[in-house]
Amino acid sequence: MxxxxxxxxxxxxxxxxxxxxxxxxxxxxxxxxxxxxxxxxxxxxxxxxxxxxxxxxxxxxxxxxxxxxxxxxxxxxxxxxxxxxxxxxxxxxxxxxxxxxxxxxxxxxxxxxxxxxxxxxxxxxxxxxxxxxxxxxxxxxxxxxxxxxxxxxxxxxxxxxxxxxxxxxxxxxxxxxxxxxxxxxxxxxxxxxxxxxxxxxxxxxxxxxxxxxxxxxxxxxxxxxxxxxLEGTTKTLLEVTPIPTAVQILTQILGQEARVREMDARTIELEIDPETVPDAVQALVGAGVRIYSVAQQKASLENYFLAVTGVGKDLEDNQQTVAAPNLAA
The missing domain is CATH 3.40.50.300 (P-loop containing nucleotide triphosphate hydrolases)
Known part of the structure; x- marks a missing residue:
C-alpha cells in the first residue's frame, strides 16, 4: 500500500x-x-x-x-x-x-x-x-x-x-x-x-x-x-428520433441528477458519466428509438478559461463525433 x-x-x-x-x-x-x-x-x-x-x-x-x-x-x-x-x-x-x-x-x-x-x-x-x-x-x-x-x-x-x-x-x-x-x-x-x-x-x-x-x-x-x-467537462450528444420518447426514457433510467437537454428537433445533450452512455444507448434502442450518431464533446482549455474567468458566456465545445450505426434499422 x-x-x-x-x-x-x-x-x-x-x-x-x-x-x-x-x-x-x-x-x-x-x-x-x-x-x-x-x-x-x-x-x-x-x-x-x-x-x-x-x-x-x-x-x-x-x-x-x-x-x-x-x-x-x-x-x-x-x-x-x-x-x-x-x-x-x-x-x-x-x-x-x-x-x-x-x-x-x-x-x-x-x-x-x-x-x-x-x-x-x-x-x-x-x-x-x-x-x-x-x-x-x-x-x-x-x-x-x-x-x-x-x-x-x-x-x-x-x-x-x-x-x-x-x-x-x-x-x-x-x-x-x-x-x-x-x-x-x-x-x-x-x-x-x-x-x-x-x-x-x-x-x-x-x-x-x-x-x-x-x-x-x-x-x-x-x-x-x-x-x-477538464475532467467532467465532457458532454454527450445523441442524434435520435423521436425526441419525446428518448427524453422520457433517459429521464427514467438516469434519474433527476442527470441533465438531459433538447438541442434541436433531433439532438439531445447529456451531462452524465461517460461510462453510463452505452447503457443509455441500449435502453433507447430497446424502446424503439432510432439513433443516428453519438458524439462526445469535451471543452478545450481555452473554453474552460473563458468560463471560469467570466470572460465568455458559455463553454464552446470541440466536438469529436463518433458515428453510430442505425441500431434500430
Missing part, C-alpha cells in the same frame, strides 16, 4: 511554491494573495489575459522586483534569503531577449557564458538543443524572431538549469515559429526540466503543458493538472 506524502515530502516534490504573494503599486494591487504549487518536472502554464499579473509574478519569483507581502521558494530555497542557491539553478527569458545584432549566435552565447561563468563547452550543446547549430555562425541580425527566441532559450540553458521561466515565449511568432517553440519546450520538459510558461495563448498551452494555473486581475482562479481541470 502506498503511504501518503508527509508535508516535508510534498514540499520536496515541488519545484516552485508560492504562498500569499502580493504586489502593490500605490493603490493598485497587481498580484493579490497568490498561491501556487508547481511540481518538479512539470511543464506549467501560467495563464491570464494581458495585464493579469503574469510578468509581475515572474519578476518577483526571479528577485527582479520585491513583493509587497507573501513568500515564495524555488527548489526549497526562499526567493529572497536563498537567492544565491537559486540563481545557478534557474534560467529565464522575461519579455523579448536582446542580443548584439552584428555578432553571430555563437559569439553572443560566448559573451553570455563569460558573464554566467558557464563553460564554453555548453555553447554547442545548447545550440543543438534549440536546433540552431546550422545557423550558429550567422549574425543575429539575420535571425527571424522565432530564431531569436530560441537563441534566448539557449542562453537560459547555459548554466544547465533545473527550472526555466519563459514569459510569453510564442508571442509574435509566425505559425512555424510557434510550432518550433512548442516542440522545443516539450523536449526540454522530457529531459527533466521544470518549465514555467506564462502565456495568453491557451491553445498552445493545452498542447504542451501538464499543469496550469489561471490568474485573472491578479487573483488565482484555479490550478491543477489539465487532465483534472
Amino acid at each position: 502506498q503511504m501518503p506524502q508527509t508535508s516535508q515530502q510534498y514540499k520536496e516534490a515541488l519545484a516552485i511554491e508560492v504562498q500569499g504573494l502580493t504586489k502593490r503599486y500605490g493603490p493598485n494591487t497587481v498580484v493579490n494573495n497568490l498561491h501556487l504549487a508547481i511540481p518538479q518536472g512539470s511543464i506549467f502554464g501560467f495563464l491570464g489575459q494581458n495585464g493579469a499579473g503574469k510578468t509581475t509574478t515572474i519578476r518577483m519569483l526571479l528577485g527582479l522586483i520585491n513583493a509587497t507581502s507573501g513568500r515564495a521558494s524555488i527548489l526549497g530555497h526562499d526567493t529572497v534569503t536563498g537567492r544565491h542557491h537559486i540563481l545557478p539553478k534557474v534560467g529565464a527569458i522575461v519579455e523579448t531577449p536582446t542580443f548584439y545584432p552584428y555578432l553571430s549566435g555563437r559569439e553572443n552565447l560566448k559573451q553570455l557564458a563569460l558573464v554566467a561563468g558557464a563553460p564554453f563547452s555548453r555553447i554547442d550543446e545548447v545550440l543543438e538543443q534549440v536546433e540552431l547549430s546550422e545557423r550558429a555562425k550567422d549574425k543575429v541580425k539575420t535571425y527571424s524572431l522565432g530564431m531569436k527566441q530560441r537563441l534566448g532559450i539557449a542562453a537560459a540553458l547555459l548554466n544547465n538549469p533545473r527550472v526555466i521561466f519563459l514569459d510569453e515565449p510564442t508571442n509574435g511568432l509566425d505559425p512555424q515559429g510557434t510550432v518550433d517553440m512548442r516542440n522545443l519546450i516539450l523536449r526540454l520538459g522530457q529531459s527533466g526540466h521544470t518549465i514555467f510558461v506564462s502565456s495568453h495563448l491557451l491553445h498552445e498551452v493545452e498542447q504542451m503543458c501538464s499543469h496550469v494555473a489561471i490568474i485573472n486581475r491578479g487573483k488565482l482562479v484555479v490550478q491543477g493538472s489539465i487532465e483534472e481541470l
Whole structure:
C-alpha cells in the first residue's frame, strides 16, 4: 500500500511554491494573495489575459522586483534569503531577449557564458538543443524572431538549469515559429526540466503543458493538472428520433441528477458519466428509438478559461463525433 506524502515530502516534490504573494503599486494591487504549487518536472502554464499579473509574478519569483507581502521558494530555497542557491539553478527569458545584432549566435552565447561563468563547452550543446547549430555562425541580425527566441532559450540553458521561466515565449511568432517553440519546450520538459510558461495563448498551452494555473486581475482562479481541470467537462450528444420518447426514457433510467437537454428537433445533450452512455444507448434502442450518431464533446482549455474567468458566456465545445450505426434499422 502506498503511504501518503508527509508535508516535508510534498514540499520536496515541488519545484516552485508560492504562498500569499502580493504586489502593490500605490493603490493598485497587481498580484493579490497568490498561491501556487508547481511540481518538479512539470511543464506549467501560467495563464491570464494581458495585464493579469503574469510578468509581475515572474519578476518577483526571479528577485527582479520585491513583493509587497507573501513568500515564495524555488527548489526549497526562499526567493529572497536563498537567492544565491537559486540563481545557478534557474534560467529565464522575461519579455523579448536582446542580443548584439552584428555578432553571430555563437559569439553572443560566448559573451553570455563569460558573464554566467558557464563553460564554453555548453555553447554547442545548447545550440543543438534549440536546433540552431546550422545557423550558429550567422549574425543575429539575420535571425527571424522565432530564431531569436530560441537563441534566448539557449542562453537560459547555459548554466544547465533545473527550472526555466519563459514569459510569453510564442508571442509574435509566425505559425512555424510557434510550432518550433512548442516542440522545443516539450523536449526540454522530457529531459527533466521544470518549465514555467506564462502565456495568453491557451491553445498552445493545452498542447504542451501538464499543469496550469489561471490568474485573472491578479487573483488565482484555479490550478491543477489539465487532465483534472477538464475532467467532467465532457458532454454527450445523441442524434435520435423521436425526441419525446428518448427524453422520457433517459429521464427514467438516469434519474433527476442527470441533465438531459433538447438541442434541436433531433439532438439531445447529456451531462452524465461517460461510462453510463452505452447503457443509455441500449435502453433507447430497446424502446424503439432510432439513433443516428453519438458524439462526445469535451471543452478545450481555452473554453474552460473563458468560463471560469467570466470572460465568455458559455463553454464552446470541440466536438469529436463518433458515428453510430442505425441500431434500430
